[in-house]
Amino acid sequence: MTAAPEPAAPTPTSEQAATAIRKARGSLARYRWLALVTGTMLLVLCVELTIKYGVGSFVDVDGVMAYLEWVPFAHGWVYVVYLVTVLDLWAKMRWGYGRLVTMVIAGVVPVMSFVLEKKVHAEAETKLAALAERYGVR
Numbered sequence: 001m002t003a004a005p006e007p008a009a010p011t012p013t014s015e016q017a018a019t020a021i022r023k024a025r026g027s028l029a030r031y032r033w034l035a036l037v038t039g040t041m042l043l044v045l046c047v048e049l050t051i052k053y054g055v056g057s058f059v060d061v062d063g064v065m066a067y068l069e070w071v072p073f074a075h076g077w078v079y080v081v082y083l084v085t086v087l088d089l090w091a092k093m094r095w096g097y098g099r100l101v102t103m104v105i106a107g108v109v110p111v112m113s114f115v116l117e118k119k120v121h122a123e124a125e126t127k128l129a130a131l132a133e134r135y136g137v138r
Contacts, residue, residue, distance in 0.1 A: 017135035
């Protein structure tokens with residue numbers, strides 16, 4: 001007995017492709033913005049930690065630390081929002097798990113989010129442009 005062939009996946013219409021591409025571009029814009037904010041907050045956090053544990057070992061920095069005590073909390077919440085945008089973009093672009101892990105790690109390694117954001121943006125734009133051309137979407 002032979003198995004019945006599986007039905008082919010339906011081909012998306014031009015309108016469906018346009019909607020998917022528009023949503024992916026929105027996700028990409030949100031990701032770009034949050035990657036830059038997360039990277040900036042991580043650098044500010046590194047400065048705060050350097051002052052607290054580096055300079056603070058030699059000089060009284062309590063006055064300065066009063067102005068910087070919000071930084072770890074802000075970075076933590078910004079990172080959570082960044083993770084949501086990473087998952088959203090990753091799911092819409094249908095990338096592999098390696099890309100997901102790399103994008104997640106980029107939010108906790110100083111400067112990596114800036115570098116990876118540029119690479120992710122270029123690759124996503126290339127993929128979306130190819131899809132737009134394939135389906136005749138402007």
